[in-house]
Amino acid sequence: MKIVVTGSKGFIGKNLCIMLREHGYQDIIEVDRETSQEMLSQYLCEADFVYHLAGINRPKDDSEFQLGNADLTSYIAEKLKQSDKKVPLVISSSTQAELNNAYGQSKLIAEKAVEQYGISAGASYYIYRFPNVFGKWCKPNYNSFVATFCYNTLNGLDITINDPQAPVTLVYIDDVCASLISLINGDSDSGYKTVSPSYSSTVGDVANLLRSFKASRNNLVTENVGTGLVRALYSTYISYMSPDQFSYSIPSYGDERGVFSEMLKTKEAGQFSFFTAHPGITRGGHYHHTKNEKFLVVKGKALFKFEHIVTGECYELLTDSSSLRVVETVPGWSHDITNIGDEEMIVMLWANEVFDREAPDTFARPL
Known part of the structure; x- marks a missing residue:
């Protein structure tokens, strides 16, 4: 054909x-x-x-x-x-x-x-x-306000908004192409066609979302970029990055035990971080009432210890980077992790909530 x-x-x-x-x-x-x-x-x-x-x-x-x-x-x-x-x-x-x-x-x-x-x-x-088609490779300052807003937001340039409440209907380029390609099989009736899904928003809401994308590199809080309009807008936004904008630094906090660093925070699904521990170092020694975590040792050997804060029941678990085993902390059980290997240990950590210094739900109880 x-x-x-x-x-x-x-x-x-x-x-x-x-x-x-x-x-x-x-x-x-x-x-x-x-x-x-x-x-x-x-x-x-x-x-x-x-x-x-x-x-x-x-x-x-x-x-x-x-x-x-x-x-x-x-x-x-x-x-x-x-x-x-x-x-x-x-x-x-x-x-x-x-x-x-x-x-x-x-x-x-x-x-x-x-x-x-x-x-x-x-x-x-x-x-x-x-309607307004947006996505990668659309020219800024040409025929898509989304392209212009993405480029300007990324590069610290002003964007002009006459009416933040002005309604807009948006369709994403991947959905446009999928609809166009589906016509080849000849199963669709002739006439006027529409792209699904289409997204209803406002000029101001689009601009605010793009600003939040930019801010996420500093506050580490990501929007819900996995589905729908937010997913499509985020993919479009980052497509305007130049190679020197592909990476960014995150803060880390070190002491005699090792390093701790937060990588990503979400609004609804907790946060991701990692920490290191020198040989013989123990981290933790606390419990939570509601907060829960998932640990994954990606380098080194670890001994996890647990103790029920009411019954005193104890449990120990050994894991290392060769097994890639996720270890969960459970509310009401005090826990710690010790590097029992001869090299630095590196552990990935997911917590179900973003750390709140005012209400950390973390209570010291050494094992």
Whole structure:
């Protein structure tokens, strides 16, 4: 299958071409501004499926809207009709097609050309009126406020917000590409299509989230970046990092026993840290009422000791880095850990809550 992608060097096109290849489609013909009209015509004659993503949205003159949106789409539609192959055609339009401005009207004309092609040629056609599409590789200060906000926030530049409460509908580039690729199997009816999920937010809320991402390198508190809009925004935010921004330092606290360092704190699922202990050193000697922890020795040998604070029942457990065994502390049991090896011990630690100096839920009780 020969798949033609116009606008292949643009934001959506670049992501789409990569993901098409990941799905096993290798014969992808990439069309960009350097492609001549003659070559475009030849590619369209060979095409089995066309994604028309090229367009004009930041012209020097409004007349370019007609040429780059309406006329180019009409040309593509006509060439496909002449091929008599009933080639499916997908077009990326905009929610502004509903508005009475030069850009929106040029997109509306392009939509009608695609619809007329599908009907007259008996071919499948798909029209997407994309809202705000965001994700990696979108140009800052071009056609996505999210891209601009990400870049500026990362680099300490001001962002302009006229109305923080202004509503926005957002779709993530991975979801856009997944929707586009799903059309190839031909199971979808022709007509207008939407991307799912879409996210409703405000300009101010997006800006605040990005600020919290930046602050997390200092306070070590991460947002819930594993699902939904926050996941997509965080991935987008870090995609604008330059290589010299890939790393950052975290504080560590050392004494005669070794080093302790917090790595990451969450709002709902505790925190991650690690500590070291020199040979013969014991850490701990306390209990908790509610707080609980998971320890993993990643270097060295450890002896864990436990004592029930009411019954006095005792228990000991040996572990080392060769077994990668997680040891949990249990409320109501005092516990400590001793390095019984000949080398420095390194232990990963997860606690179910972020340490609160005002209410630490940690009570000394040496074993």
